[in-house]
Amino acid sequence: MSDVLAxxxxxxxxxxxxSFEMVRAGHELADDLGGDLHLAVIAGDVEGFAADLSLEGVDTIHTVEAGEEFNHDLYAGATAALFEQLAPTAVLMPNSVNGLDYAPAVANRLDVPLVTDAVDLAYDDGLVATREMYGSKVETTLELSEEPFAVTVRAGEWEAVEDRVDVPVEAFEYDFDESASGARVQGFQEVGAGDVDIADAEFLVSIGRGIEEEENLELIEELAEVTGATMSSSRPIVDSGWLPKNRQVGQSGKQVTPDVYLAIGISGAVQHVAGMKGAETIIAINTDPNAPIFDIADYGIVGDLFDVVPALIEQFD
Structure with a gap:
């Protein structure tokens, strides 16, 4: 029992x-354990998903062909059944809306401890899991000596694996009676219908309190247009009604990992940083040289955004 199932x-x-980030987390944990990484793909186009996830670090992909979308009973049952067959030391699940739905059920079925929202994992005579609490103000370390165990992994904390390799794919037979399930997908309602998903953006221009007034959004919109960026914001902008909820970055908004994150007039409160610290390159513009955002920024401009942004627009136009 030294393998990892994700x-x-x-x-x-x-x-x-x-999913690509869990491959990294799972492979690193499997290395610590001296075992293999098994990846489960449940429901939908399992063959297509398996092709997308044939990545370096994955030893075997197990497909469960049942249904098209997420179903609590399917995921909880199939994950527990696959776990019982493979007998791994750990099962990793995403700390997403879906993952948090079925992960507790999996832990309950298997009677194993569950650690949620992990931002770092290691193994040293037991699991060492790092979590953040109180709006990411406090970092805590949990040590579990009991095995096996279950973990949900926070998005944006591990670098996604991109290198593709040939990975064996095995079909896992799981008898799922959808008609007997107490949960099923009735439909989808997109937040901000017709709008973009900032979690998929490669370049985000994000604004905070420093914008001062709603009328000044036009200046940032112009910058986003000339740079090909997508607009996002910190919570105060959404609370003021200047941008819709689906544009909010942070602990109570969306976690994003763009190639470039340009923070304009954002101080860098821990709740906001928790949602964007995984960006590849962070650029900050703020009048306060001591603003916390500069602690994580790769590049910083101490200056008035109303001077800096027009200069940027002129440069890129």
Whole structure:
């Protein structure tokens, strides 16, 4: 019992980014344990998803062909059944809406301890899991000596694996009676219908309190247009009604991992940083040289955004 089982996350026919990140987390944990990484793909286009997830670090992909979308009973039952067959030391699930739905049920069925929202994992005579609490103000370390165990992994904390390799794919037979299930997908309602998903953006221009007034959004919109970026914001902008909820980055909004994150007039409160610290390159513009955002920024501009942004627009136009 030294292997790791990770369960992929997908929605509306697309593998979610956290799945590629879980491959990294699972492979590192499997290395610590001296075992293999098994990846489960449940429901939907399992063959297509398996092709997308044939990545370096994955030893075997197990497909469960049942249904098209997420179903609590399917995921909880199939994950528990696969776990019982493989007998791994750990099962990793995404700390997503779906993952948090079925992970407790899996832990309950298997009678194993569950650690949620892990931001780091290691193994040293037991699981060492790092979590953040109180709006990411406090970092805690949990040590579990009991095995096996279950963990949900926070998105944006591990670098996604991109290198593709040939991985054996095995069909796992799981007898699922959808008609007997007490839960099923009735339909989908997109937040901000017709709007973009900032979690998929490669370049985000994000604004905070420093914008001062709603009328000043036009300046940032112009910058986003000339740079090909997508607009997002911190919570105060959404609370003021200046941008819709689906544009909010942070602990109570969306977690994003763009190639470039340009923070304009954002101080860098821990709740906001928790949602964007996984960006590849972070650029900050703020008048306060001591603003916390500069602690994580790769590049910083101490200056008035109303001077800096027009200069940027002129440069890119």
């Amino acid at each position: 369960v992929a996350d997908h929605r509306r026919g697309t593998v979610r980014d956290v």
